[in-house]
Amino acid sequence: MTRASALALILLLAVPVGLTACSEGHDKASVAAAPEAIGDILTVQTGEIDDVKRVAATLTTRDMGEAVARIGGxxxxxxxxxxxxxxKGQVIGVVRDxxxxxEASAYEAVAIQAEADYNRTKGLYDxxxxxxxxxxxxxxxxxxxxxxxxxxxxxAGQGTxxxxxxxxxxxxxxxxxSVVMPGQSIATVTAGPRIVRLTLPEQQARSLVLGQTVSLEANGIAATGTVSQVYPAIDNxxxxxxxxxxxxxxxxLGERVVTSLSLGQRQGIKVPATYVTTRYGLDYVRLVTADRKVSEVPVQTAPLDGQSVEILSGLKDGDTLAPYGAAQ
Structure with missing residues:
Protein backbone atom coordinates (compact mmCIF):
# COMPACT_ATOMS: atom_id res chain seq x y z
CA MET A 1 0.00 0.00 0.00
CA THR A 2 1.34 3.36 -0.96
CA ARG A 3 1.63 6.24 1.47
CA ALA A 4 -1.12 8.25 -0.32
CA SER A 5 -3.60 5.34 -0.12
CA ALA A 6 -2.99 4.91 3.61
CA LEU A 7 -3.67 8.62 4.24
CA ALA A 8 -6.95 8.48 2.31
CA LEU A 9 -8.11 5.45 4.33
CA ILE A 10 -7.44 7.25 7.62
CA LEU A 11 -9.54 10.26 6.52
CA LEU A 12 -12.51 8.09 5.52
CA LEU A 13 -12.50 6.34 8.91
CA ALA A 14 -12.41 9.70 10.79
CA VAL A 15 -15.47 11.27 9.04
CA PRO A 16 -18.30 9.25 10.75
CA VAL A 17 -16.83 9.90 14.14
CA GLY A 18 -16.91 13.71 13.60
CA LEU A 19 -20.47 13.59 12.23
CA THR A 20 -21.63 11.56 15.21
CA ALA A 21 -20.09 14.04 17.61
CA CYS A 22 -21.80 16.97 15.84
CA SER A 23 -25.16 15.18 15.88
CA GLU A 24 -24.93 14.48 19.60
CA GLY A 25 -24.06 18.12 20.30
CA HIS A 26 -27.10 19.33 18.29
CA ASP A 27 -29.45 17.03 20.20
CA LYS A 28 -28.17 18.31 23.52
CA ALA A 29 -28.69 21.93 22.36
CA SER A 30 -32.29 21.14 21.34
CA VAL A 31 -33.11 19.71 24.74
CA ALA A 32 -31.65 22.75 26.50
CA ALA A 33 -33.85 25.10 24.40
CA ALA A 34 -37.05 23.75 26.06
CA PRO A 35 -36.78 24.43 29.83
CA GLU A 36 -38.77 22.48 32.34
CA ALA A 37 -41.62 24.15 34.24
CA ILE A 38 -40.79 25.16 37.80
CA GLY A 39 -43.27 26.91 40.13
CA ASP A 40 -47.00 26.78 40.78
CA ILE A 41 -48.61 25.14 37.79
CA LEU A 42 -52.06 26.56 36.96
CA THR A 43 -54.70 24.57 35.12
CA VAL A 44 -56.94 26.77 32.98
CA GLN A 45 -60.68 26.38 33.62
CA THR A 46 -63.68 28.38 32.41
CA GLY A 47 -65.66 29.84 35.31
CA GLU A 48 -67.79 32.77 36.41
CA ILE A 49 -66.13 36.16 36.47
CA ASP A 50 -67.49 39.58 37.36
CA ASP A 51 -68.79 41.50 34.37
CA VAL A 52 -66.99 44.77 35.13
CA LYS A 53 -67.90 47.82 33.05
CA ARG A 54 -66.04 51.12 32.93
CA VAL A 55 -68.55 53.96 32.75
CA ALA A 56 -67.90 57.70 32.68
CA ALA A 57 -69.63 59.74 35.38
CA THR A 58 -69.54 63.28 36.80
CA LEU A 59 -68.60 64.55 40.25
CA THR A 60 -71.40 66.77 41.52
CA THR A 61 -73.50 67.34 44.64
CA ARG A 62 -76.77 65.75 45.62
CA ASP A 63 -78.71 69.01 45.16
CA MET A 64 -78.05 72.29 43.38
CA GLY A 65 -79.65 75.48 44.67
CA GLU A 66 -80.44 78.19 42.14
CA ALA A 67 -80.57 81.78 43.36
CA VAL A 68 -83.00 83.34 40.87
CA ALA A 69 -84.30 86.84 40.23
CA ARG A 70 -87.95 87.09 41.23
CA ILE A 71 -88.48 90.33 39.32
CA GLY A 72 -87.07 91.78 36.14
CA GLY A 73 -84.73 94.73 36.19
CA LYS A 88 -78.93 80.01 53.58
CA GLY A 89 -80.76 83.35 53.34
CA GLN A 90 -77.62 85.42 52.80
CA VAL A 91 -78.09 88.39 50.44
CA ILE A 92 -76.00 87.75 47.34
CA GLY A 93 -77.40 90.40 45.01
CA VAL A 94 -80.02 93.10 44.41
CA VAL A 95 -82.24 93.57 41.35
CA ARG A 96 -83.88 96.96 40.98
CA ASP A 97 -86.78 98.07 38.78
CA GLU A 103 -95.78 102.29 41.66
CA ALA A 104 -95.12 101.78 45.36
CA SER A 105 -94.83 105.55 45.86
CA ALA A 106 -98.11 106.09 44.00
CA TYR A 107 -99.94 103.51 46.11
CA GLU A 108 -98.45 105.10 49.20
CA ALA A 109 -100.02 108.43 48.24
CA VAL A 110 -103.39 106.77 47.56
CA ALA A 111 -103.28 105.02 50.93
CA ILE A 112 -102.51 108.30 52.73
CA GLN A 113 -105.43 110.00 51.00
CA ALA A 114 -107.78 107.12 51.77
CA GLU A 115 -106.75 107.19 55.43
CA ALA A 116 -107.48 110.92 55.63
CA ASP A 117 -110.91 110.44 54.01
CA TYR A 118 -111.71 107.63 56.42
CA ASN A 119 -110.74 109.70 59.47
CA ARG A 120 -112.81 112.69 58.30
CA THR A 121 -115.82 110.50 57.51
CA LYS A 122 -115.61 108.77 60.87
CA GLY A 123 -115.52 112.13 62.66
CA LEU A 124 -118.64 113.31 60.85
CA TYR A 125 -120.32 109.96 61.47
CA ASP A 126 -119.65 110.29 65.19
CA ALA A 156 -90.47 96.14 44.93
CA GLY A 157 -88.70 94.35 47.77
CA GLN A 158 -88.46 91.10 45.83
CA GLY A 159 -85.41 92.47 44.09
CA THR A 160 -83.26 91.12 46.94
CA SER A 178 -76.82 93.42 33.58
CA VAL A 179 -80.52 93.35 32.80
CA VAL A 180 -82.16 90.19 34.13
CA MET A 181 -85.57 88.62 33.62
CA PRO A 182 -87.89 87.13 36.24
CA GLY A 183 -86.82 83.56 37.04
CA GLN A 184 -83.29 84.01 35.63
CA SER A 185 -80.53 82.29 37.62
CA ILE A 186 -78.12 84.69 39.28
CA ALA A 187 -75.91 82.10 41.04
CA THR A 188 -75.76 78.34 41.59
CA VAL A 189 -75.01 77.07 45.07
CA THR A 190 -74.08 73.53 46.05
CA ALA A 191 -76.35 71.82 48.54
CA GLY A 192 -75.71 68.45 50.12
CA PRO A 193 -72.74 66.05 50.07
CA ARG A 194 -70.62 65.24 47.04
CA ILE A 195 -71.71 62.38 44.82
CA VAL A 196 -70.65 60.74 41.57
CA ARG A 197 -73.62 60.67 39.20
CA LEU A 198 -73.71 58.25 36.28
CA THR A 199 -76.23 57.07 33.69
CA LEU A 200 -76.61 53.50 32.49
CA PRO A 201 -78.80 51.74 29.92
CA GLU A 202 -81.83 50.29 31.65
CA GLN A 203 -80.74 46.69 30.93
CA GLN A 204 -77.43 47.19 32.76
CA ALA A 205 -78.93 49.25 35.55
CA ARG A 206 -81.03 46.29 36.67
CA SER A 207 -77.85 44.75 38.10
CA LEU A 208 -77.09 47.72 40.37
CA VAL A 209 -77.55 47.05 44.09
CA LEU A 210 -77.68 49.65 46.88
CA GLY A 211 -74.48 49.49 48.91
CA GLN A 212 -72.51 47.95 46.04
CA THR A 213 -68.81 48.86 46.07
CA VAL A 214 -67.51 50.73 43.02
CA SER A 215 -63.94 51.58 42.00
CA LEU A 216 -63.40 55.21 40.99
CA GLU A 217 -60.62 56.97 39.10
CA ALA A 218 -60.40 60.68 38.37
CA ASN A 219 -57.45 62.82 37.32
CA GLY A 220 -54.98 60.14 38.40
CA ILE A 221 -56.63 59.66 41.81
CA ALA A 222 -57.97 56.21 42.68
CA ALA A 223 -60.82 55.90 45.17
CA THR A 224 -63.81 53.78 46.06
CA GLY A 225 -67.50 54.48 46.55
CA THR A 226 -70.83 52.84 47.24
CA VAL A 227 -74.06 52.99 45.26
CA SER A 228 -76.30 55.18 47.43
CA GLN A 229 -79.31 55.73 45.19
CA VAL A 230 -80.81 54.38 41.98
CA TYR A 231 -83.50 56.69 40.64
CA PRO A 232 -86.72 54.87 39.76
CA ALA A 233 -87.53 56.82 36.60
CA ILE A 234 -86.16 55.92 33.14
CA ASP A 235 -85.34 58.83 30.84
CA ASN A 236 -84.82 57.97 27.17
CA LEU A 253 -67.09 69.77 40.93
CA GLY A 254 -67.92 68.78 37.38
CA GLU A 255 -64.80 66.64 36.84
CA ARG A 256 -65.18 63.42 34.92
CA VAL A 257 -64.88 60.23 36.96
CA VAL A 258 -64.36 56.74 35.51
CA THR A 259 -66.33 54.13 37.44
CA SER A 260 -65.64 50.40 37.37
CA LEU A 261 -68.68 48.53 38.58
CA SER A 262 -69.80 44.91 38.44
CA LEU A 263 -72.98 44.30 36.44
CA GLY A 264 -73.35 40.60 37.17
CA GLN A 265 -71.32 37.54 36.19
CA ARG A 266 -70.47 35.76 32.95
CA GLN A 267 -68.44 32.77 31.80
CA GLY A 268 -64.76 33.32 31.00
CA ILE A 269 -61.17 32.31 31.70
CA LYS A 270 -59.53 34.23 34.54
CA VAL A 271 -55.85 33.90 35.46
CA PRO A 272 -53.60 35.84 37.85
CA ALA A 273 -51.61 38.65 36.26
CA THR A 274 -48.34 36.94 37.29
CA TYR A 275 -48.94 34.30 34.61
CA VAL A 276 -49.00 36.89 31.81
CA THR A 277 -46.24 39.11 30.45
CA THR A 278 -46.30 41.83 27.82
CA ARG A 279 -43.59 42.43 25.24
CA TYR A 280 -43.81 44.89 22.36
CA GLY A 281 -47.55 45.25 22.83
CA LEU A 282 -48.28 41.50 22.79
CA ASP A 283 -49.31 39.36 25.77
CA TYR A 284 -47.69 35.96 26.34
CA VAL A 285 -48.20 33.01 28.71
CA ARG A 286 -45.89 30.10 29.50
CA LEU A 287 -47.73 26.98 28.30
CA VAL A 288 -46.63 23.71 29.95
CA THR A 289 -46.71 20.53 27.83
CA ALA A 290 -47.40 17.00 29.04
CA ASP A 291 -43.67 16.35 29.58
CA ARG A 292 -43.40 19.58 31.64
CA LYS A 293 -41.63 21.50 28.93
CA VAL A 294 -42.44 25.22 28.64
CA SER A 295 -43.18 27.24 25.53
CA GLU A 296 -44.48 30.78 25.21
CA VAL A 297 -47.70 31.37 23.28
CA PRO A 298 -49.42 34.70 22.52
CA VAL A 299 -52.84 35.40 24.03
CA GLN A 300 -55.42 38.18 23.96
CA THR A 301 -56.31 39.57 27.39
CA ALA A 302 -58.55 42.11 29.09
CA PRO A 303 -57.90 43.66 32.53
CA LEU A 304 -60.24 42.75 35.38
CA ASP A 305 -59.35 43.96 38.88
CA GLY A 306 -55.64 44.82 38.68
CA GLN A 307 -54.58 41.43 40.03
CA SER A 308 -56.21 39.19 37.42
CA VAL A 309 -56.79 39.26 33.69
CA GLU A 310 -59.31 37.60 31.43
CA ILE A 311 -58.05 35.41 28.59
CA LEU A 312 -60.09 36.25 25.52
CA SER A 313 -58.31 33.93 23.09
CA GLY A 314 -55.24 31.69 22.88
CA LEU A 315 -56.08 29.17 25.65
CA LYS A 316 -58.65 26.46 26.29
CA ASP A 317 -59.85 24.47 29.27
CA GLY A 318 -57.24 22.01 30.49
CA ASP A 319 -54.17 24.01 29.42
CA THR A 320 -51.55 24.35 32.12
CA LEU A 321 -49.48 27.47 32.74
CA ALA A 322 -46.31 28.30 34.60
CA PRO A 323 -45.88 31.69 36.24
CA TYR A 324 -43.33 34.27 35.19
CA GLY A 325 -40.56 35.00 37.61
CA ALA A 326 -40.11 31.35 38.68
CA ALA A 327 -36.73 29.65 38.21
CA GLN A 328 -36.27 28.11 34.77
Missing part, protein backbone atom coordinates in the same frame (compact mmCIF):
# COMPACT_ATOMS: atom_id res chain seq x y z
CA UNK A 74 -81.09 95.67 36.56
CA UNK A 75 -78.73 93.63 38.76
CA UNK A 76 -77.27 96.59 40.63
CA UNK A 77 -75.08 94.55 43.02
CA UNK A 78 -73.62 91.03 43.12
CA UNK A 79 -71.84 90.16 46.34
CA UNK A 80 -70.41 86.70 45.56
CA UNK A 81 -68.01 85.04 43.15
CA UNK A 82 -67.33 81.42 42.19
CA UNK A 83 -65.82 79.57 45.13
CA UNK A 84 -67.33 81.75 47.87
CA UNK A 85 -69.08 80.02 50.76
CA UNK A 86 -72.58 81.29 51.60
CA UNK A 87 -75.23 80.52 54.20
CA UNK A 98 -87.54 101.80 39.07
CA UNK A 99 -91.08 101.31 37.78
CA UNK A 100 -91.92 99.20 40.82
CA UNK A 101 -90.58 101.89 43.12
CA UNK A 102 -92.72 104.50 41.35
CA UNK A 127 -121.40 113.69 65.10
CA UNK A 128 -124.38 112.16 63.35
CA UNK A 129 -123.81 113.95 60.06
CA UNK A 130 -122.94 110.93 57.86
CA UNK A 131 -124.82 107.69 57.71
CA UNK A 132 -123.17 104.40 58.62
CA UNK A 133 -123.14 103.34 54.96
CA UNK A 134 -120.91 106.32 54.13
CA UNK A 135 -118.52 105.33 56.91
CA UNK A 136 -118.36 101.70 55.71
CA UNK A 137 -117.62 102.88 52.17
CA UNK A 138 -114.71 105.05 53.34
CA UNK A 139 -113.37 102.22 55.50
CA UNK A 140 -113.43 99.78 52.59
CA UNK A 141 -111.54 102.23 50.37
CA UNK A 142 -108.95 102.75 53.08
CA UNK A 143 -108.38 99.00 53.57
CA UNK A 144 -108.08 98.47 49.80
CA UNK A 145 -105.52 101.27 49.50
CA UNK A 146 -103.46 99.81 52.35
CA UNK A 147 -103.50 96.38 50.72
CA UNK A 148 -102.38 97.78 47.39
CA UNK A 149 -99.61 99.74 49.11
CA UNK A 150 -98.36 96.61 50.92
CA UNK A 151 -98.42 94.59 47.68
CA UNK A 152 -96.49 97.29 45.82
CA UNK A 153 -93.80 97.47 48.48
CA UNK A 154 -93.61 93.67 48.68
CA UNK A 155 -93.14 93.43 44.91
CA UNK A 161 -81.63 87.83 45.82
CA UNK A 162 -80.82 85.42 48.66
CA UNK A 163 -78.86 82.17 48.82
CA UNK A 164 -81.30 79.22 48.66
CA UNK A 165 -79.05 76.93 50.74
CA UNK A 166 -75.77 76.84 52.62
CA UNK A 167 -72.86 75.76 50.46
CA UNK A 168 -70.33 76.94 47.91
CA UNK A 169 -71.03 79.12 44.90
CA UNK A 170 -70.03 77.21 41.77
CA UNK A 171 -71.52 79.53 39.17
CA UNK A 172 -72.11 83.31 39.17
CA UNK A 173 -71.77 84.35 35.55
CA UNK A 174 -74.00 87.45 35.39
CA UNK A 175 -72.04 90.64 36.11
CA UNK A 176 -73.47 93.56 38.04
CA UNK A 177 -75.23 96.07 35.79
CA UNK A 237 -83.73 54.43 28.04
CA UNK A 238 -81.22 55.62 30.67
CA UNK A 239 -81.22 55.16 34.45
CA UNK A 240 -79.48 57.63 36.78
CA UNK A 241 -77.59 56.38 39.83
CA UNK A 242 -75.65 58.18 42.58
CA UNK A 243 -72.41 56.91 44.13
CA UNK A 244 -71.12 58.25 47.45
CA UNK A 245 -67.32 58.54 47.03
CA UNK A 246 -64.52 58.32 49.58
CA UNK A 247 -61.33 60.14 48.70
CA UNK A 248 -62.42 62.66 46.05
CA UNK A 249 -62.68 65.75 48.27
CA UNK A 250 -59.83 67.54 46.48
CA UNK A 251 -61.42 67.34 43.03
CA UNK A 252 -63.39 70.14 41.43
Missing amino acids: VLVTLNVREGDTVT QRLNF KGIYAKARLEQAEAQYKSAKAQRSAAYEL VRAPASGKVIKAEIPAG GQVVADITPQGLDDLL
